[in-house]
Amino acid sequence: MSLIVQKFGGSSVADAESIKRVAKRIVETRKAGNEVVVAVSAMGDTTDELIDLAHQVSPIPDPREMDMLLTTGERISMALLAMAIRDMGFEARSYTGSQAGMITDARHGAARIVDVTPGRVREALDEGAIAIVAGFQGFNRDSRDITTLGRGGSDTTAVALAAALGAEVCEIYTDVDGVFTADPRVVPKAHKLSRVTSEEMLELAAAGAKVLYIRAVEYARRHGVTLHVRSSFNNNEGTWVVNQVEEIPWKSPSSRVSPATSARRRSPSWVCRMCPERPPRSSRSSPRPAPTST
Numbered sequence: 555m556s557l558i559v560q561k562f563g564g565s566s567v568a569d570a571e572s573i574k575r576v577a578k579r580i581v582e583t584r585k586a587g588n589e590v591v592v593a594v595s596a597m598g599d600t601t602d603e604l605i606d607l608a609h610q611v612s613p614i615p616d617p618r619e620m621d622m623l624l625t626t627g628e629r630i631s632m633a634l635l636a637m638a639i640r641d642m643g644f645e646a647r648s649y650t651g652s653q654a655g656m657i658t659d660a661r662h663g664a665a666r667i668v669d670v671t672p673g674r675v676r677e678a679l680d681e682g683a684i685a686i687v688a689g690f691q692g693f694n695r696d697s698r699d700i701t702t703l704g705r706g707g708s709d710t711t712a713v714a715l716a717a718a719l720g721a722e723v724c725e726i727y728t729d730v731d732g733v734f735t736a737d738p739r740v741v742p743k744a745h746k747l748s749r750v751t752s753e754e755m756l757e758l759a760a761a762g763a764k765v766l767y768i769r770a771v772e773y774a775r776r777h778g779v780t781l782h783v784r785s786s787f788n789n790n791e792g793t794w795v796v797n798q799v800e801e802i803p804w805k806s807p808s809s810r811v812s813p814a815t816s817a818r819r820r821s822p823s824w825v826c827r828m829c830p831e832r833p834p835r836s837s838r839s840s841p842r843p844a845p846t847s848t
């Protein structure tokens with residue numbers, strides 16, 4: 555039995571119908587015989603809306619209260635997702651970041667993970683349940699306060715869980731088919747990369763490819779976590795983010811690939827031809843700002 559971590563971004567859980575669609579995908583992965591841990595983001599633009607709301611009541615919102623507010627977005631989606639999965643006949647339990655053992659430093663709005671103690675998540679898996687963890691949030695032991703990891707931080711939640719639980723793969727589900735040479739919504743000629751190394755991915759993330767959060771890529775590289783970035787709207791193979799060129803995942807645990815693809819991935823001569831038509835830096839999308847700067 556493999557353990558798979560699946561992360562669903564806000565674009566994948568934007569409304570009730572999407573939550574049911576995502577629940578179905580999670581259940582399919584469980585039915586295929588895998589243990590499944592899910593990290594979920596807030597629905598659609600919820601986080602932006604909460605930030606706007608905070609600024610309507612306070613020009614410079616208190617950072618502690620801002621984190622308390624923003625973490626509610628992920629609590630909504632995790633509970634709804636667990637309900638939808640239960641309605642499909644599978645046991646699912648949702649956990650906040652602190653319940654899931656995401657221990658961070660005290661930097662509100664940009665906290666760093668310092669320890670992961672996912673005892674309750676492991677317990678849920680051992681009892682046959684699917685564990686749903688609220689992304690983007692943690693807990694600081696000294697202040698005993700809730701923290702957030704910065705915009706896009708659910709990717710890091712997923713990777714940290716994958717590392718701590720020894721997952722076979724961390725699947726990052728989004729609204730595009732994988733990592734492209736440039737933002738496919740801005741550069742129509744951009745093409746999907748079937749595989750990139752973490753170094754290449756770091757470069758893309760630093761250049762503004764918000765499809766993967768830079769800290770998550772760093773964390774994955776440090777802990778040897780293999781990432782598979784793919785669409786939650788279809789079953790297409792996405793982009794594998796591997797630590798070294800030689801490291802070739804020959805299959806996606808939730809979607810076995812053809813022998814031809816597998817052989818291509820094993821080829822020692824594989825070179826990532828990244829960004830042949832990369833646009834000038836000025837026309838690339840920029841990373842999302844941290845909540846405190848908005």
Ligand SMILES: Nc1ncnc2c1ncn2[C@@H]1O[C@H](COP(=O)(O)OP(=O)(O)O)[C@@H](O)[C@H]1O
Pocket residue numbers: 562563564565566595706727728729730732733734735736737738739758762763764765766839
């Ligand atoms: N190089 C890239 N490859 C793929 N997507 C990219 C890239 N650069 C920017 N994007 C954008 O990232 C978006 C996905 O990130 P995001 O909106 O944060 O999704 P999610 O809500 O799933 O976390 C895509 O819709 C795409 O427009």
Ligand SMILES: N[C@@H](CC(=O)OP(=O)(O)O)C(=O)O
Pocket residue numbers: 562563564565595596601602627689690704705706707708709
């Ligand atoms: N909801 C948070 C965390 C996050 O990771 O979101 P998403 O996965 O939708 O980028 C944000 O908007 O920043």
